[in-house]
Amino acid sequence: MKKTKGRCKFCGTDVTLNLFDPGRQWFSEKWLVDMAACNRCADFMEKRRGIHENVRRLVVQWSRHTSGAKPEDLREPLQGHRKVLKDGLTAMMKDWLATMNEYFKTNIAWDESVMNLLLDKNTNVNTVLLQCERMLRQETPVAALRVGRAVFPIQ
Numbered sequence: 001m002k003k004t005k006g007r008c009k010f011c012g013t014d015v016t017l018n019l020f021d022p023g024r025q026w027f028s029e030k031w032l033v034d035m036a037a038c039n040r041c042a043d044f045m046e047k048r049r050g051i052h053e054n055v056r057r058l059v060v061q062w063s064r065h066t067s068g069a070k071p072e073d074l075r076e077p078l079q080g081h082r083k084v085l086k087d088g089l090t091a092m093m094k095d096w097l098a099t100m101n102e103y104f105k106t107n108i109a110w111d112e113s114v115m116n117l118l119l120d121k122n123t124n125v126n127t128v129l130l131q132c133e134r135m136l137r138q139e140t141p142v143a144a145l146r147v148g149r150a151v152f153p154i155q
């Protein structure tokens, strides 16, 4: 094992890397150093990936449940299954926002209209989530995390 210094590829914080021999065998040291992420960013990326996955799954369930429904059905108050799905998705999106606000050190308030974007028939969930994230990244006081600086994975 070898210790080396690097910088987090997301926020630029100094990190100490423990390069283990199996990794050094397969990847160049430069590649491993370039891939370095601090614990805060690594934890955030993992949580973000999990939430995105869950949101995508729920939106798919939603569209399965509502496709084939007549327009007049959709105007009725949400009941039963649909309400459960929508409530679940709303809770998940609030959790997403709390996670984002914590990481980006922002204080963006919850906006119910994001639910209309997510539940639109022609929606692309990734696009909606990344657009919302872009808005937060424009507000962040952490310069290194602003739009145009760090590149975040699309997941």
Ligand SMILES: [Zn+2]
Pocket (backbone or CB within 6 Å): 008, 009, 010, 011, 012, 013, 037, 038, 039, 040, 041, 042
């Ligand atoms: Zn970091």
